[in-house]
Amino acid sequence: MASGIPIEVSGLTKRFGPVTAVEQLSFAVQPGRVTGFLGPNGAGKTTTLRVLLGLERPTEGTATFGGTRYGALEHPLQTVGAALEADFHPGRTARNHLAVYATASGIPKPRVDAVLEQVGLAEFGGRRVGGFSLGMRQRLALAYTLLGDPAVFVLDEPINGLDPEGIKWIRVFLRNLAAEGRTVLVSSHLLSEVQQSVDDVVIIAKGRLVKTGTLSSLELDAAPRTIVDSPDREALRAVLATAGLDFTEGRNGFIVDEPDPGRVGHAAFSGNVELSSLHRLKSGLEESFLTLVGEQDDAGTPPDSAPPVHSATPEGAPPPDSTPPDSAPPVGNTPDEGGAR
Numbered sequence: 001m002a003s004g005i006p007i008e009v010s011g012l013t014k015r016f017g018p019v020t021a022v023e024q025l026s027f028a029v030q031p032g033r034v035t036g037f038l039g040p041n042g043a044g045k046t047t048t049l050r051v052l053l054g055l056e057r058p059t060e061g062t063a064t065f066g067g068t069r070y071g072a073l074e075h076p077l078q079t080v081g082a083a084l085e086a087d088f089h090p091g092r093t094a095r096n097h098l099a100v101y102a103t104a105s106g107i108p109k110p111r112v113d114a115v116l117e118q119v120g121l122a123e124f125g126g127r128r129v130g131g132f133s134l135g136m137r138q139r140l141a142l143a144y145t146l147l148g149d150p151a152v153f154v155l156d157e158p159i160n161g162l163d164p165e166g167i168k169w170i171r172v173f174l175r176n177l178a179a180e181g182r183t184v185l186v187s188s189h190l191l192s193e194v195q196q197s198v199d200d201v202v203i204i205a206k207g208r209l210v211k212t213g214t215l216s217s218l219e220l221d222a223a224p225r226t227i228v229d230s231p232d233r234e235a236l237r238a239v240l241a242t243a244g245l246d247f248t249e250g251r252n253g254f255i256v257d258e259p260d261p262g263r264v265g266h267a268a269f270s271g272n273v274e275l276s277s278l279h280r281l282k283s284g285l286e287e288s289f290l291t292l293v294g295e296q297d298d299a300g301t302p303p304d305s306a307p308p309v310h311s312a313t314p315e316g317a318p319p320p321d322s323t324p325p326d327s328a329p330p331v332g333n334t335p336d337e338g339g340a341r
């Protein structure tokens, strides 16, 4: 395994006719770490990964592995393990499927059984893929990425469709790859799905970068705040300013940079201002993520949730929906050179 190969995306723009899928996107993914590539549906994750893997041409900018485009890599399968979709020929056995790509890339046959073992499919090598569950297909896609013992892994929604045991397994799997010094990029539209697996995050929304850094830096962004409203907003604005509280005006009132609703309530009481609502905004990674990608309104509520109940209840907003989406396989193809089919 060659090691220490970063992924570098620089000034990447991709347009499909009038649709700008990705715009001026720049980020780097470091070896030895698991990086979550996150954003809501339609944010541009798959498009970015497809450009990175040479499946789409960028309109502008570059996406490389240590400075080399995927198409210019001398030994692609031995450098980058990529899984953009779990789409296999249903009539082929798992072992045959992998053997085809091993042969095409000059990888010794015994490697096939070794990678099937590594992903927990050793006993299913002789079964036709058509009968595999989505979770088994995800594992087979991972086996394919392991064939060339690559330094870099690019995985599109690898956790999608896994059962709880599979999710635990893949966490350990990803962590081990990074511990061996490999570069691991994992896309997901749910932070909650990957937050126990990733060290770093690259968050995009509407094709643009909104945040890149460690997972813990995202945690810091999630400081609790207070939301307060009054039938007389002008009077409330004045008392908040007088009390020296920093705030911004949102749809549901003022969002105050103060974790203690009691302090905000006291300021209003001192100024004789009636309140219609006062509660603490939920804090947490998921809230921070949803706020960053614009999927949460200013009451801390995801868009399809019931409106918040304005009461004295702390943590007034309901928790965001963390239900896994339906298990449609990720879009996209694997690279031409030996892509999984």
Ligand SMILES: Nc1ncnc2c1ncn2[C@@H]1O[C@H](COP(=O)(O)OP(=O)(O)OP(=O)(O)O)[C@@H](O)[C@H]1O
Binding pocket: 016, 019, 020, 021, 039, 040, 041, 042, 043, 044, 045, 046, 047, 048, 189, 331
């Ligand atoms: N081939 C294409 N032709 C036209 N528009 C496209 C094409 N591929 C992607 N898009 C558009 O580009 C935008 C980004 O899509 P993309 O699939 O990259 O997002 P995503 O973050 O991967 O979303 P998801 O999680 O739903 O897969 C969307 O508006 C999508 O409709």
